[in-house]
Structure formats: structure tokens, C-alpha cells
Amino acid sequence: MTGPRGGMLELAVLGSLHETPLHGYELRKRLNTLLGMFRAFSYGSLYPCLRALLNDGLITEEEPPADTVIGRRSKIVYKLTAEGKERLHELLTQSGPSSWEDESFGIRFAFFRHTEAEVRLRILEGRRSRLEERLDSVRTALARTRERLDSYTLELQRHGLESVEREVRWLNELIDSERRGTTAREDPSTTERPHAVQDGTKRADMPEADE
Amino acid sequence: MTGPRGGMLELAVLGSLHETPLHGYELRKRLNTLLGMFRAFSYGSLYPCLRALLNDGLITEEEPPADTVIGRRSKIVYKLTAEGKERLHELLTQSGPSSWEDESFGIRFAFFRHTEAEVRLRILEGRRSRLEERLDSVRTALARTRERLDSYTLELQRHGLESVEREVRWLNELIDSERRGTTAREDPSTTERPHAVQDGTKRADMPEADE
DNA sequence: TTCGTCATGTAATGGGTTACATGATTAC
DNA sequence: GTAATCATGTAACCCATTACATGACGAA
Numbered sequence: 001m002t003g004p005r006g007g008m009l010e011l012a013v014l015g016s017l018h019e020t021p022l023h024g025y026e027l028r029k030r031l032n033t034l035l036g037m038f039r040a041f042s043y044g045s046l047y048p049c050l051r052a053l054l055n056d057g058l059i060t061e062e063e064p065p066a067d068t069v070i071g072r073r074s075k076i077v078y079k080l081t082a083e084g085k086e087r088l089h090e091l092l093t094q095s096g097p098s099s100w101e102d103e104s105f106g107i108r109f110a111f112f113r114h115t116e117a118e119v120r121l122r123i124l125e126g127r128r129s130r131l132e133e134r135l136d137s138v139r140t141a142l143a144r145t146r147e148r149l150d151s152y153t154l155e156l157q158r159h160g161l162e163s164v165e166r167e168v169r170w171l172n173e174l175i176d177s178e179r180r181g182t183t184a185r186e187d188p189s190t191t192e193r194p195h196a197v198q199d200g201t202k203r204a205d206m207p208e209a210d211e
Numbered sequence: 212m213t214g215p216r217g218g219m220l221e222l223a224v225l226g227s228l229h230e231t232p233l234h235g236y237e238l239r240k241r242l243n244t245l246l247g248m249f250r251a252f253s254y255g256s257l258y259p260c261l262r263a264l265l266n267d268g269l270i271t272e273e274e275p276p277a278d279t280v281i282g283r284r285s286k287i288v289y290k291l292t293a294e295g296k297e298r299l300h301e302l303l304t305q306s307g308p309s310s311w312e313d314e315s316f317g318i319r320f321a322f323f324r325h326t327e328a329e330v331r332l333r334i335l336e337g338r339r340s341r342l343e344e345r346l347d348s349v350r351t352a353l354a355r356t357r358e359r360l361d362s363y364t365l366e367l368q369r370h371g372l373e374s375v376e377r378e379v380r381w382l383n384e385l386i387d388s389e390r391r392g393t394t395a396r397e398d399p400s401t402t403e404r405p406h407a408v409q410d411g412t413k414r415a416d417m418p419e420a421d422e
Numbered sequence: 423t424t425c426g427t428c429a430t431g432t433a434a435t436g437g438g439t440t441a442c443a444t445g446a447t448t449a450c
Numbered sequence: 451g452t453a454a455t456c457a458t459g460t461a462a463c464c465c466a467t468t469a470c471a472t473g474a475c476g477a478a
Contacts, residue, residue: 007436024459041438047460074456145244150324153324217465254429
């Protein structure tokens with residue numbers, strides 16, 4: 001029953017619901033704009049995941065507001081339970097390969113504001129050294145075979161190298177700025193306003209564009 | 212039996228074997244340095260794929276050289292059959308979404324020298340407009356929600372946008388240079404140099420580093 | 423003779439997608 | 451009243467990975 005379900009979807013869902021309760025359809029749109037450049041999830045995986053999280057008690061259906069027409073149940077709004085918050089924290093605290101691989105790093109980073117400063121630093125450094133490994137191996141391979149490659153392959157390698165080098169520089173900046181700001185403690189537990197939340201409005205219902 | 216097996220592995224394998232016959236172990240290393248920046252395949256998927264391709268008659272085991280000790284069979288060297296070449300050409304001729312999505316584009320591009328000029332152009336343009344779509348949707352989403360995003364999310368979006376913009380510029384250059392060189396017909400069948408290829412060395416057996 | 427790497431494979435599993443099916447709500 | 455989009459879900463499949471198992475071969 002309570003299987004870790006180790007994919008990125010779980011993290012993405014828990015992370016999103018930590019910000020604000022949402023129903024599935026809206027949740028997916030949020031996720032796909034949040035991660036727009038990296039990946040996109042489909043309903044076919046989202047809804048089963050929500051069900052599993054519900055089963056495990058990590059999320060619950062939110063009470064509909066009192067003024068709801070009785071027999072009506074079109075949206076199902078989910079919110080995080082205490083266990084869900086715990087689980088999210090646990091996920092966000094893991095550093096290690098699963099945090100800095102291509103598919104997962106973006107998602108981890110997207111929820112960095114709920115991640116402890118030390119962990120952030122370890123993840124950023126892990127990502128960086130992962131990329132540097134890759135650079136090394138590609139560079140040496142390239143040096144050995146340069147003259148036997150056609151121009152397309154070569155161009156692909158060149159562009160790939162540059163992209164990764166760029167990401168490494170980006171990580172360097174991030175790491176520096178983390179190191180400078182590292183004294184500050186933040187997000188001691190879970191529930192605090194992130195920056196400025198205008199609540200009281202019936203959020204989770206403004207129109208959003210999606211593909 | 213003869214299922215298309217639509218994954219990228221098939222293309223990657225056929226494409227590699229088109230250059231030179233190889234055995235599985237070496238093939239994987241080649242592939243993973245060729246695509247080093249984008250993805251890596253494991254033996255657990257490679258060997259079953261080779262078997263399937265063998266079943267379908269797209270590849271065959273190459274005769275071991277005559278001086279091989281009789282009972283000995285340690286490497287199994289595969290090479291492309293005529294049907295295999297046909298299939299490869301068919302795969303490389305497909306343009307359409309499957310050619311310009313993230314996972315597939317890199318592989319398609321890696322074998323561009325076996326791809327017809329018009330197809331190359333269509334794929335590059337398809338990739339570009341795919342990325343531009345993504346840019347549009349992320350940019351408008353960003354404009355709507357900018358003030359409600361924390362700094363990490365914002366930074367992630369910014370970096371993602373820049374990366375994609377960079378790739379678009381890269382594609383622009385490639386498309387330009389394709390257009391200029393497009394009058395030249397090339398690869399009427401299979402073997403010729405695209406720009407400047409110095410072949411003639413006995414490749415396919417030098418040592419290679421791998422993770 | 424033992425260790426590392428080359429070399430080939432299989433079984434179980436995983437984490438998602440596609441395509442489909444179904445209704446409610448909104449805009450025109 | 452009808453078309454588009456919102457909203458939820460399921461079943462079948464896909465393409466790969468992980469972990470495991472085995473053995474040959476070369477160098478120390």
C-alpha cells in the first residue's frame with residue numbers, strides 16, 4: 001500500500017500542493033508551466049498518482065465551501081496532510097544521485113525554497129560535479145576521435161559541450177550566492193507565507209493558458 | 212514479430228551499424244559517447260534490441276575472420292542487412308513530431324549525414340518551431356504570474372528560457388547553412404562525405420573510455 | 423590466481439504515455 | 451443548442467532501467 005512510488009510526479013504533486021490546494025486539472029497546468037522547459041506530465045499519470053497519494057494519506061480532499069450546492073461534486077480539490085508535509089520534507093532532504101540527474105534536478109530546484117540551505121548546496125554541487133564528469137568524458141572521447149567525425153556529429157558535440165559548460169557556470173553562480181547567504185536560516189517547518197500571499201480571494205480558479 | 216519497436220534505440224543501433232559492424236559491448240560505448248550529453252543506454256535494453264533486430268532480419272551476425280580458432284565465439288559482431296539499410300533510411304526520412312522532440316532530436320541529428328537534405332531542413336525547422344512554441348507559452352505564463360514566484364522558480368524559468376533561446380539561435384545558424392548548401396545533392400544512397408570526411412582508417416577497435 | 427574489464431544476456435519492475443470514455447460548465 | 455474547454459478517470463502499452471547471473475581474457 002504505502003510504496004514510495006519513487007517517481008518525480010510524487011514530488012511535483014506534493015510540492016505544488018504545499019503552496020496551495022488544487023484540483024487535478026489545474027495542478028497539471030501549474031506543473032507544466034512550472035517545468036515547461038524540462039518536461040510535461042499527462043493526466044494519465046497524474047490522476048492515478050493522486051489516488052495513490054490519497055490512499056497513503058499524504059493528501060486529502062478538501063471540504064467544499066459551505067455555500068456549495070448539495071449534490072454537486074465536479075472539482076476535487078486536494079490538499080496536503082501532515083504526513084504529506086513530512087513526506088515532502090523527506091523527499092526534499094534527500095541529496096544523492098536522484099537529486100541531480102537531468103530529469104529530477106529541475107523539479108528539485110523548482111521547490112528549493114522549501115529545501116534546507118545545506119541540502120540545496122549539496123544538490124547544486126552534486127549536479128555540478130555530475131556535469132563536470134560528463135564534460136571530461138566527452139572531451140577526452142572527442143580528443144581521441146576528432147578527425148574521424150563528420151561535421152554534424154562534431155557540431156552536435158560542440159553544441160552539447162557548450163550547453164553543459166553554460167549550465168556549469170550557472171551552477172557556479174548559484175553556489176556562490178548560496179554560500180554567501182548561507183548563514184540565514186529559513187523555512188524552519190512548513191506553514192508560512194512564502195513572499196506575499198493575497199488570500200481571501202477564491203484562488204485556484206483563474207483562467208490559465210495551456211497548450 | 213516484425214513490430215516497429217518505435218524507440219530511439221533501434222534508430223541508434225541501425226545508425227551506428229551503418230557506419231561499421233560492431234559487437235554489442237562496443238556499440239553501447241560508441242552510442243554513449245556519441246550521445247554523451249543527451250542520454251545513455253544500458254546493456255539491459257541494448258541486447259534485447261539486438262536480438263529483435265536480428266529476428267527481423269535487419270541485422271546479421273558477421274562471419275568471423277577465417278583465422279579464428281574453431282570453437283571460439285566470444286564477440287558477436289553485427290552488421291546491417293539490406294533490409295536494415297532500408298529500414299534505417301525509412302526511419303531517417305520520417306520528419307514529424309517524433310523527429311524533433313527532446314529525446315529524439317539529438318539522435319536524429321547525430322545521423323544527419325545519412326539523411327536527405329530536404330528532410331534535414333524540415334526536421335531542423337520543426338525542432339525550431341517546437342521550441343518557439345515552448346518559449347511563447349512559458350513567456351506568457353511568466354508575464355501573468357511574475358510577481359507571485361519565488362526567486363528559485365524565477366531563476367529556473369530564466370535559465371530555461373535562455374537555454375532554449377540559445378538552442379533556437381543555434382538552429383537558425385544550422386538552417387541558414389543548410390539553405391545555402393542545399394543545392395548540392397548528397398547521399399544519393401549511403402556512402403559519401405557530407406562536408407569533409409577523411410575516412411580510410413581502420414576504425415572500430417581502438418580502446419575507448421566509458422564511465 | 424586473482425582482479426579488473428570485456429562481453430552477453432535475462433527477469434522483474436518502473437514510471438510514465440496514448441488513446442479512450444465520460445460528463446459538467448461556459449461562451450456564443 | 452452546440453461547440454469548446456474544463457474535469458476526471460481507466461486500460462493497454464511502451465521503452466527503457468535495475469539488478470542479477472555468467473563466463474572469457476589479460477595483466478599483476
